[in-house]
Amino acid sequence: MNQLGGVFINGRPLPNHIRLKIVEMAAAGVRPCVISRQLRVSHGCVSKILNRYQETGSIRPGVIGGSKPRVATPEVENRIEELKRQNPGIFSWEIRDKLIKEGICDKNTAPSVSSISRLIRGGKRDESDPRRNHSIDGIL
Known part of the structure; x- marks a missing residue:
């Protein structure tokens, strides 16, 4: 009771x-x-x-x-990067709203605001970029 x-x-x-x-x-x-x-x-x-x-x-x-990490599909990642290029001052929550409004994702499948921020900050690593596979392994 x-x-x-x-x-x-x-x-x-x-x-x-x-x-x-x-x-x-x-x-x-x-x-x-x-x-x-x-x-x-x-x-x-x-x-x-x-x-x-x-x-x-x-x-x-x-x-x-608990929650499972949602991984953005390549299509979603490309659209996020495109939106950021079109409007560099756009906020992550605005990007999320646009993805939902455009029908690319729904509320349940859209990446979280923090995932979008991480993607924007990190961007994609080029194959030749030595930081691409950066790891703490071998340092300690």
Whole structure:
């Protein structure tokens, strides 16, 4: 039993029927704090589910085990570099938004802002560049 009297297993995803009820109540204009009290679910949990629904349109729980690194495809990398050449002052978050708006990626497959920043900073290493395979191996 949680602090609000709800009987849910700690660390496990909330059942789908509760998730659906949270989204339905919010759509009907019920405030998250009221949803939290009525369904006996923490306010943080309600917020997390509503945010995920707003971002992805899904009520499904996230994958247990954390995030996996997303690797940009060559097509995506080329478009990022092209956007940066066209507008050198463009921000990484603007590039991400453009990739999504242009249909090159969706919200789930678009590289993170930090990945885009890393790609822009690092750029591609030329085959002849001795720094290409730079490693600490052999130094220590």
